[in-house]
Amino acid sequence: MKLDFSKGLIPAIVVDDKTGDVLMLAYMNEEAYEKTLETKETWFYSRSRETLWHKGETSGNTQKVKSIQVDCDADTLLIRVDPEGPACHTGERTCFYRAIGGNGEVVEGDFSSRRIFDVLTEEIES
């Protein structure tokens, strides 16, 4: 079984191997995927710049690949990494630092820890 690039770029979910937190999502073409396997660091394809992109090449915030999983349709990857510094270009540890509140509004803040999730959940449910 091979990865299915027929529908275009493949989304890769990047998870912190130690904490289990989802850090970011980026896209891979076949070349980015091959480079990731070869170098054991994450490579993506930038949709806006339309170029191959070695994560951390300019920022130094590389991601060491610990494991790669593939989904049932072979068109999504789940990559567990050991991150060197923040994943997000804003300097946040994870790109998912904002949440959607109960009324659909965006709430700023680091919602990556379970504790804050619980608070947020209560907020959404109320």
Added chain:
Amino acid sequence: MKLDFSKGLIPAIVVDDKTGDVLMLAYMNEEAYEKTLETKETWFYSRSRETLWHKGETSGNTQKVKSIQVDCDADTLLIRVDPEGPACHTGERTCFYRAIGGNGEVVEGDFSSRRIFDVLTEEIES
């Protein structure tokens, strides 16, 4: 700040709220997103069937939304859910039940628990 649907469908990463495991990735259009907010269950847009899709409508395996996070570019969602049964259409608990081995080959098996990840990591690193 609103979600950015200008690049097309938005990928939604679905995570088990209790275990933190990534269960699946599916896509949302604006209608699916609105329905998800409204019903507090996951709705997606099926790229193959080109229709709105209420997860679990036929299988019964719905997902109760606990929280929704949005990434820095506002074009990816992270949804923590309380799943009613398996997330995957194959009957697996998570769609990510296969891994990529050290030589790029696909390895079958449930790689969703941390314990097995550790074994796999050693395999990849060796």
